[in-house]
Amino acid sequence: MKKEALTVIAVVALTIFLVSGCVQEKKQTPIQKSGEKFIVANPLDLSQIERISKFRSCVGHDYSGLNNKGERETLRSMKHYVEPLQKLRVGNTVKIFAPFDGKVTELLESPPGKQMFISANAAPSWNFIFFHTSPMPEIREGSYVKAGQLVGYAHQEIHNFDIGLKQFGFRGQVFDSPFLHMSAAVLSEYADKGVNPENIIIPKAERDAEPCPVEGTKNGDANFPGSRDQDYVKLE
DSSP states (O other): OHHHHHHHHHHHHHHHHHHHHHHHHHHTSOSSOTTOOOBOSOSBOGGGEEEEEOBTBOSSBOBOOBOTTSOBOOSSBOSEEEEEOGGGSSSSOOEEEOSSSEEEEEEEEOSSSEEEEEEETTEEEEEEEEEEEEEOTTOOTTOEEOTTOEEEEEOTTOSOEEEEEEEEETTEEEEEOGGGGBOHHHHHHHHTTTOOHHHHBOOHHHHHHSOOOOOOEETTEEBOOSOOGGGEEEOO
C-alpha cells in the first residue's frame, strides 16, 4: 500500500510540474505571432496626400543598408517620401498617426522639425519613423501611444516628409517597407487609392540592375539628382 501511495504522489507531482511548465512556457511566448502584421492603423490621412515615393526609389538621398533578408543594399532610398496636396504644403495641417500601440523611443532634431521613432508593442524591435514632423505637445520620448492616435503634423516648412521602418537587433539596423507589415484593413485603404505593395515597392533585383545616379554628398550620404515621376505612385 505504501508503494502504491508513493506512486500516486509521484504521478501527481509530475503532472503538476508538467502543467506549470506549460503555463510558464505560454507566458514566455513572444507577443508577435509569426507573420503577424503589426501596423494596424494608417499613419497618414490619405485624403491629404498627393503621391508617395516607392521603396528603393531614387528620391532624395541614399538611405540604405541591410534588408529584411540580411542582404546589404546601397544607392537607393529604403523609405517613402510623402507629398501632401499642394494646398496643404503650408502650415501644420498634414496629420500623422501612431501606426500601432507602442512607445515613442526617440525624438531627434531633423531640421526642419524632428524625427519620431515609435516602437511597436507587438514587435518591439521594429520602429516606425516619421521624418520632419511637429509632434503634439504631449508627445515626448517615453510617451506611450495607441494605434490611430494623432501624434503630430508634417512640418510646415517642407513640401514633403518621409516615413520609414527599421528593425534594431543582433543584425544591426534592418530596413523594410512599412507596406509589408500593414494589416489587410490598412492595405485596403491604400488599395482604394491605387496603392499596393506591388506598385509601391521596387524589387531589389530591378534596382540592382539600375542603380540610382549619384550627385555630391550630404551628411555623408549620396544625393540623387532630381526626382522622376516613375519614382512615385500618385493617389487616385
